Amino acid sequence: MSNDTHLQESKNKFFLEPEIPICQADLPLDWYQPSFQPYAEEYLALPDRTPESVMPWLDSYIKPALNYFGDSLLLLAHYYMGGEIVKLVEQYGGKVADSYVLALQASNNPEKKVIVESAVHFMAETIATLAHEDQSVWITNPKAGCTMEMMAKDWMVNPIVERLKERFGNELLVIAYMNTSGRLKAIAGETGGAVCTSSNAPHIVNWARKQGKRILFIPDEHLGRNTAVQVGMDQAKLVQLPNPIHDGIDWSLDEIDGIDEAEMLLWGGYCGVHTVFSKEQVNWWKQEGWDVLIHPESPLEAVQHADGFGSTAYLWNTVLDAPSGSKFAVGTEGHFVRNLKVQAALKGIEVSHLAEAKLGLQQIGGCGCATMSRNDPPHLAGMLDLLRKGEAPDANHVLAGDTVDEHTGLRSRLDEHERTQLKANAKLALERMITITEEAS
Numbered sequence: 001m002s003n004d005t006h007l008q009e010s011k012n013k014f015f016l017e018p019e020i021p022i023c024q025a026d027l028p029l030d031w032y033q034p035s036f037q038p039y040a041e042e043y044l045a046l047p048d049r050t051p052e053s054v055m056p057w058l059d060s061y062i063k064p065a066l067n068y069f070g071d072s073l074l075l076l077a078h079y080y081m082g083g084e085i086v087k088l089v090e091q092y093g094g095k096v097a098d099s100y101v102l103a104l105q106a107s108n109n110p111e112k113k114v115i116v117e118s119a120v121h122f123m124a125e126t127i128a129t130l131a132h133e134d135q136s137v138w139i140t141n142p143k144a145g146c147t148m149e150m151m152a153k154d155w156m157v158n159p160i161v162e163r164l165k166e167r168f169g170n171e172l173l174v175i176a177y178m179n180t181s182g183r184l185k186a187i188a189g190e191t192g193g194a195v196c197t198s199s200n201a202p203h204i205v206n207w208a209r210k211q212g213k214r215i216l217f218i219p220d221e222h223l224g225r226n227t228a229v230q231v232g233m234d235q236a237k238l239v240q241l242p243n244p245i246h247d248g249i250d251w252s253l254d255e256i257d258g259i260d261e262a263e264m265l266l267w268g269g270y271c272g273v274h275t276v277f278s279k280e281q282v283n284w285w286k287q288e289g290w291d292v293l294i295h296p297e298s299p300l301e302a303v304q305h306a307d308g309f310g311s312t313a314y315l316w317n318t319v320l321d322a323p324s325g326s327k328f329a330v331g332t333e334g335h336f337v338r339n340l341k342v343q344a345a346l347k348g349i350e351v352s353h354l355a356e357a358k359l360g361l362q363q364i365g366g367c368g369c370a371t372m373s374r375n376d377p378p379h380l381a382g383m384l385d386l387l388r389k390g391e392a393p394d395a396n397h398v399l400a401g402d403t404v405d406e407h408t409g410l411r412s413r414l415d416e417h418e419r420t421q422l423k424a425n426a427k428l429a430l431e432r433m434i435t436i437t438e439e440a441s
C-alpha cells in the first residue's frame, strides 16, 4: 500500500493527514509486556510520529498478519481511542464503533475467527461473552481499563448485592451498564435484569419498571440519574449509594436515607472524563450562539441545559447530519471530539469541546480516556505479529469472566465450570438488552 493510499480520504470515517503526527504521546518502555517491548523499541526509534514514518513500520508487521489470517481476522477499535489509533485500525480494514456495536461483532460475524480489539478490557470481554466457540478474542493491551468500571469491581459489588437481596428478595433487579465486567453482567442476568448502553438505557429501565422491580443501576450514577429523569421517575425515589473508592463498602443499608422507598438505587461510580461537565460550561456556549450536545454519563444539570444528549453514535451523527454553518460544543471524550471536529470541518460545521468554555479559573481541559489510550501502534503491531507467529501471550487472550488489575496487569480467570455459569448469566443479561432494544426500535 503506498503512502498516497494511506493518506487519501476514502470511504472510511477517518483519514490520515500527511505530516501531521498521528500519535500524541509515547508510553514508557516498561509499560509494555516483555513480548511487546521489541516492537515498542523499534517504534520509539522512528524519526517522528507522522504517517510517513509510522505507516511503513506498521505495514511491515500488519500486512503479513493480514495476509496470513485473511478474512478470518477482524480488527476493532472504539471511537474514544487516543493517538488516533482508530485511524490506523480503519486503514487496515478494521471497524470503529461504539460499545454496543462492538459487542455484537463476534456473534454477527461467525466467519471471523481471530478478533483483535484496541479498546478497554470490558469491551473485549463482552465481545468474548457473545462470541462463538471457535472464535478467539484478543486485546492489544490488557491493562487498558475504564475508570468507571474500576469503581465497580465484583468484590465491591457482590457484598452490597447480597445485602440488598437479603432486604428486598426477588424485588431486586440489577441493570448493569455495558461498562462493567462480565462478572457484573452475570449478576444482572441472575437477578432477572439486563445490560444497557447509553442509548437504550431508557428502554431497559422502563422494562424493569413495568415489572414493578426495585432497580440497582451499576456503575454510573450519572447515566442512572439521567435515565430515571428521562423516563419520568420521581426523583425522591432515587437513592444514591456511596462511592466504593471514597467511602469503602463497609456500610450498612440502614445508613442509607430513603432506601426502603427507593425505586432505583444508583451505584456511586462515574467516568472521570464525563463527570467534569457543568451547566456553566453549557450556558457559556449557548450564550455564544453554539448548540450543545452532551453524553449522558455527564451530571444531570449539564445534560438538562444542553440542546441534546445521547450516545457517541448520536453525537457523531447529529453533528455530521447538520447543515453547513452549524456550530456545536460537544461534551464527551476528548479524542472523539477532536476526530469529530476534523470530519465536521470538511462539511463546513464547527465543533469545539464543551470544556473549552472560557470560564476563567473554572476552565478545565476536555480530557481523553487515558486508560483506553494505553493501546498504541506498538501494541497493535506486536499483537498481530505475535498472533501470526503463534507466540501471542495468554494475558492478551480474553475470556468471559476474566478481570485484569489495571495497575499490575495481573489477570484473574475463572475455572471452566465457573466460566460456563458466568457466561450463561452474562449472556442472558446481554440478550435481554438486545431483545428489548430491537423490540423498541
Ligand code: SF4
Residues within 6 Å of the ligand: 080, 120, 145, 146, 147, 148, 149, 179, 271, 272, 273, 274, 333, 369, 370, 371, 372
Ligand atoms: S471514557 Fe470513561 S466510561 Fe468510557 S471507557 Fe473511558 S473511563 Fe470508561
